[in-house]
Amino acid sequence: MTKPKVLISDKMDPNAAAIFRMRGCEVDEITGKTPEELKAIIGQYDGLAIRSSTKATQEIIDAATNLKVIGRAGIGVDNVDIPAASAKGIVVMNTPFGNSITTAEHAIALMFALARQLPEADLSTQAGKWEKNRFMGVEMTGKTLGLIGAGNIGSIVADRALGLRMKVVAFDPFLSPERAVDMGVEKVELDQLLDRADFITLHTPLTDQTRNILSKENLAKTKKGVRIVNCARGGLIDEAALKDALDSGHVAGAALDVFVTEPAKEHPLFGTPNFVATPHLGASTNEAQVNVALQVAEQMADYLVNGGVTNALNMPSLSAEEAPKLKPYMALAEKLGSLVGQLTTGSIPRISIHTEGAATELNIKPITAAVLAGFLRVQSDSVNMVNAPFLAKERGMEVREIKTEREGDYHTLIRVSVKTEDGERSVAGTLFNNSEPRLVQLFGIKVEAELAGPMMYIVNEDAPGFIGRIGTLLGENGINIGTFNLGRREAGGEAVLLTSVDSAVPAAVLDQACKLPGVKRVMALAF
Numbered sequence: 038m039t040k041p042k043v044l045i046s047d048k049m050d051p052n053a054a055a056i057f058r059m060r061g062c063e064v065d066e067i068t069g070k071t072p073e074e075l076k077a078i079i080g081q082y083d084g085l086a087i088r089s090s091t092k093a094t095q096e097i098i099d100a101a102t103n104l105k106v107i108g109r110a111g112i113g114v115d116n117v118d119i120p121a122a123s124a125k126g127i128v129v130m131n132t133p134f135g136n137s138i139t140t141a142e143h144a145i146a147l148m149f150a151l152a153r154q155l156p157e158a159d160l161s162t163q164a165g166k167w168e169k170n171r172f173m174g175v176e177m178t179g180k181t182l183g184l185i186g187a188g189n190i191g192s193i194v195a196d197r198a199l200g201l202r203m204k205v206v207a208f209d210p211f212l213s214p215e216r217a218v219d220m221g222v223e224k225v226e227l228d229q230l231l232d233r234a235d236f237i238t239l240h241t242p243l244t245d246q247t248r249n250i251l252s253k254e255n256l257a258k259t260k261k262g263v264r265i266v267n268c269a270r271g272g273l274i275d276e277a278a279l280k281d282a283l284d285s286g287h288v289a290g291a292a293l294d295v296f297v298t299e300p301a302k303e304h305p306l307f308g309t310p311n312f313v314a315t316p317h318l319g320a321s322t323n324e325a326q327v328n329v330a331l332q333v334a335e336q337m338a339d340y341l342v343n344g345g346v347t348n349a350l351n352m353p354s355l356s357a358e359e360a361p362k363l364k365p366y367m368a369l370a371e372k373l374g375s376l377v378g379q380l381t382t383g384s385i386p387r388i389s390i391h392t393e394g395a396a397t398e399l400n401i402k403p404i405t406a407a408v409l410a411g412f413l414r415v416q417s418d419s420v421n422m423v424n425a426p427f428l429a430k431e432r433g434m435e436v437r438e439i440k441t442e443r444e445g446d447y448h449t450l451i452r453v454s455v456k457t458e459d460g461e462r463s464v465a466g467t468l469f470n471n472s473e474p475r476l477v478q479l480f481g482i483k484v485e486a487e488l489a490g491p492m493m494y495i496v497n498e499d500a501p502g503f504i505g506r507i508g509t510l511l512g513e514n515g516i517n518i519g520t521f522n523l524g525r526r527e528a529g530g531e532a533v534l535l536t537s538v539d540s541a542v543p544a545a546v547l548d549q550a551c552k553l554p555g556v557k558r559v560m561a562l563a564f
């Protein structure tokens with residue numbers, strides 16, 4: 038088996054390359070490439086490991102003919118075109134916790150830098166000025182910190198600020214009142230935060246809702262003398278309005294680690310009094326870089342070598358505990374999806390995934406993704422569990438998930454139903470020995486079949502002599518039968534045959550089968 042090949046395209050702790058090699062991947066470390074240079078080489082790689090410098094744009098993704106996974110050694114993935122990656126079936130992963138403490142500490146460090154004007158005091162002192170009376174700071178104890186965004190990093194900042202005896206108020210629409218109580222913060226609306234905070238720190242991703250959250254208007258609503266720290270993403274603050282507010286003295290200090298345009302080698306804010314800048318250093322400690330490098334390499338290698346998925350942003354994650362239990366269910370789900378996909382034509386406005394009995398205890402998302410992948414792969418080879426939900430949505434398919442905890446005829450069951458122009462059609466399967474996928478119902482007819490390899494599907498009238506005739510036809514054409522699975526609605530009624538064969542049935546043989554007495558439909562299937 039050829040080894041998966043990974044490109045590390047941003048500066049990363051050497052542990053990442055070591056882990057990739059240890060886990061059986063080939064790895065190249067090539068940093069500082071221009072987009073054109075990256076485009077020229079990306080086709081060779083199965084995995085791309087990045088930090089924030091590499092931009093995984095639509096153009097790069099289009100050129101990435103073999104790419105299966107993009108791993109971000111860090112948190113923010115605004116440098117990855119996730120819809121483009123999803124459409125191409127590429128998993129995008131990040132390491133959501135590896136650098137949170139370090140970044141929170143940087144935010145606290147910048148708050149202290151502003152409170153005591155540390156950078157200016159250092160410059161002045163080392164210039165031999167000893168300006169003891171110029172630098173009058175403020176105490177943080179007793180002051181109010183306004184957190185915009187109270188997720189992983191925001192909550193660590195809150196914890197440290199409470200340790201400094203600050204009062205913490207937080208604006209985060211997704212923060213539950215219970216979590217706010219646990220964190221020891223007061224949940225407030227943005228306007229209240231702006232009105233009350235002596236310090237403001239930002240900890241949200243950059244989205245349409247958070248872009249310019251500290252706009253000119255909102256900066257005007259802040260308390261006079263406020264100090265602002267942004268260690269999250271450039272674009273959360275209107276930089277021109279911030280410059281005006283610093284110049285007017287309304288804002289007493291601002292510290293930015295991140296900028297609208299990076300690298301920020303020149304900027305109107307540079308040189309403004311009470312302004313502190315760092316070059317996107319939030320995650321830059323030895324500890325955080327080792328954490329994210331180890332984690333991203335483990336996660337990516339897991340996916341490339343074993344198909345394990347952790348911290349993916351565009352597909353359901355499978356924990357190490359869940360994976361072994363879910364694996365046979367996903368195989369069953371994919372086969373059922375594929376069977377329905379092969380047996381139905383025309384537009385499918387709705388697909389329903391119904392679990393019964395033991396299957397209901399599992400995370401249904403990977404099962405749904407596997408059904409959709411099996412179903413849509415009939416139309417395109419490039420469909421996988423990552424892009425299948427996305428493609429289903431794009432094709433206007435409603436996806437329903439239904440659970441019935443009570444067991445029916447089987448202790449565990451997955452039923453896949455599609456709405457077609459001729460009505461609802463469904464197939465169902467179970468697991469024998471908790472591990473072997475079996476089809477148990479096909480369009481309302483009970484059967485028992487293993488869906489594997491090349492198969493032939495026949496719908497016929499139940500009548501004596503049919504089995505002999507079909508056996509003879511296949512035998513005369515040198516096609517060996519593996520399994521022979523029959524089912525019927527009632528004696529003499531509609532019957533189905535699903536037979537596995539050792540070689541694909543040629544079109545001419547399918548034609549001859551179609552002409553046998555009582556045969557209504559014949560199809561070759563493949564699993």
Ligand SMILES: NC(=O)c1ccc[n+]([C@@H]2O[C@H](COP(=O)([O-])OP(=O)(O)OC[C@H]3O[C@@H](n4cnc5c(N)ncnc54)[C@H](O)[C@@H]3O)[C@@H](O)[C@H]2O)c1
Nearest residue numbers: 113186187188189190209211240241242246268269319320
């Ligand atoms: N400077 C750096 O080097 C550095 C390092 C790590 C992370 N970051 C950035 O910090 C940010 C936060 O990271 P995190 O790990 O805490 O993320 P997180 O997802 O854990 O938390 C983000 C929080 O923002 C909240 N949020 C979303 N929309 C909001 C809105 N409109 N208003 C207010 N709150 C909103 C979410 O509810 C969530 O609680 C990310 O953008 C990340 O990229 C920067």
Ligand SMILES: O=C(O)[C@H](O)COP(=O)(O)O
Nearest residue numbers: 088089090111112113320
């Ligand atoms: O989102 C992140 O993790 C930070 O912005 C860190 O970025 P970096 O890996 O480029 O330092």
